[in-house]
Amino acid sequence: MDDRARPGEPALAHHPRGRPHPGERGARRGDRAPVRRRRELGRRGAAGPQGPGQGLAVRRRGEGRPVKPKLPDARGHFGRFGGRFVPETLMAPLIELERAWSAAKRDRPFQQRLAGLLRDYAGRPTPLYHAARLSEQCGGARIYLKREDLCHTGAHKINNVLGQALLAARMKKGRLIAETGAGQHGVATATAAALLGLECDVYMGAEDVERQALNVFRMRLLGARVISVESGSRTLKDAINEALRDWVTNVRTTYYLLGSALGPHPYPMMVRDLHAVIGQETRRQTRGVLRRLPDVLVACVGGGSNAIGLFHPFIGDRRVRIIGVEPGGEGIATGRHGASMSAGAVGVLHGCMSYLLQSDDGQIATAHSISAGLDYPGVGPEHAYYRDAGRFEFVSITDAEALEGFEALTRLEGIMPALESAHAVAYAMRLAKTLPRSKAIVVGLSGRGDKDVHVVAKALGKAIG
Structure with a gap:
């Protein structure tokens, strides 16, 4: 049986936390299942079956082709x-x-x-670029950029x-x-x-x-x-x-x-399938450059299309850390942010259940980010699933930190990232400082920053012209 709204209910139905959607009550009774599964992961040291046809396949670095997890199920x-x-x-x-x-x-x-x-037409494959000067500035792990900004139209x-x-x-x-x-x-x-x-x-x-x-x-x-x-x-x-x-x-x-x-x-599922080319190319390219897979993947997450495209082909590679970077806006404590994973609760919006920014009474809260592409009050359901399974990590970067990432990449590498991508760059810079040079971080550079120049100028108090 498919999930359905009540007759006459609008297509953009929102069902806040604590109130299961009609036809989906079983899911609410099973809310603690991901926690149990995460505990099982820890006991076994690997992800086993998580329901009919579902699970995370374990693969050692460099082994075979990527295993495709059998998700979603027949009902999505x-x-x-x-x-x-x-x-x-x-x-x-x-x-x-x-x-x-x-x-x-x-x-x-x-x-x-x-x-x-x-x-x-689009210009694939896109390059995997070693940001040598940025890496040197950070003084730790090597940072590589998956250059989706070079696609036709300027983004993934x-x-x-x-x-x-x-x-x-x-x-x-x-x-x-x-x-x-x-x-x-x-x-x-x-x-x-x-x-x-x-x-x-x-x-x-x-x-x-x-x-x-x-x-x-x-x-x-x-x-x-x-x-x-x-x-x-x-x-x-x-x-x-x-x-x-x-x-x-x-x-x-x-x-x-x-x-x-x-x-x-x-x-x-469709959007993930079509963007998976990003991660598939990255697997081949890192094996060519590093002779192995990367240690960490980092990508910005609003709805999560660029991130799931990069992450999905690596889900079975348990030694590869996968980190999504959410928009921290003016800071999580201020309430002016877009970090649904860090500060959200489970609910239904725009036809799917995921983590959403909500008020105390379960109403959808307004998301904020300096980046127009990240100010969505929710996140894709596959990200939510792998976060609860313990496979994906999520962090947040503030507007001010994203601006620092934007300026650093522009001045050190001559690459102007989109403000969305600048969130991932900023976190990669922070992370690189804590890791040895032998480690490699791949950043999903989802788009170029031409569109954001006037936003950056305003934020920095600079005049254009």
Whole structure:
């Protein structure tokens, strides 16, 4: 039985902590299961079975091909997380989408066309770059950058967008809709729509429209219509709300191209599958450069698409530490942050169960970050699952620390990172100082920082022009 909302319940249903969703009460009774599983991991020294078809395979460094954990299950669950919490009107389209994706993965011509576009259009594979001067400045472990900023359109988003846009065309959908925060997903979607001759509408929170004016103009140049969302906090969460409403109304002709590894099943799985190329390339490249796998992976986490793409192919490699970096904003204690893993509670938002920022009475709290792409009050369900399983670690970096990371990478390496990526850079710098030079850290550099120059200038009190 699939997770369903009550008849007439909005697509963006939010079910706060302590109140199980209809059809999902068993998951709430099993809330302590991840803790028990984590204890079992410690006793066995490895991850064993965690339910039907689920588990973490153990692999020593350098052994064989990466093992693909069998997640999510048939209902889209990652343990107690994930699922498909939507009204009846969206159940059939989501099932249709799941079947279409399953068929496309087995279709050789589809996969060949996608691989060709990733190579010849997006510019894959992206380099693994040793940031020698940054590493020297830190004085410890070597820092390597997985250069997703060099992808066409300037960020990792194009990996997912090309795959989903091709799927939309395969499903005979003539219109794409998308949400965007920092604008990179919107630009990538508008780019794919132009490439494939599809109509494109992009929903963007009004606050993000103001701070990402360059990307707004880029989307419009590409032929997309940018719809400013004035409701709620006027940021990414509200853009997703409006995109879901649009999809409910126009589901026969419209494809919702969700940009992060969240939302109702099958989106978290699809986005992960399409971004896994990041981690797959990183495995090959580190073996070529280091003759082994890296010691640590570090990536920024908002919804978590870039991070899950880097992390997923390494999940079975227990000697590789996996660290997600959340937006600490003005500090966790201030309440003005976007660190759902550090300060959130379990609930349901935008069709899936995960960790969410919530008020004491269970209402969704407003996320804050200097980075428009990280100010989402939740996180992808697969991240939540592996955090509870003890496989992923999560830390937070403040706005001020992210700015320091931005400046350091720009001045020492001539690489200007997106403010999202700057969070990961800042934490890698901190971590490197505590490790010997023999250790290697790979940072997922999710995007470039051209779009953020005016935000950085304002934060530093500098005038442009």
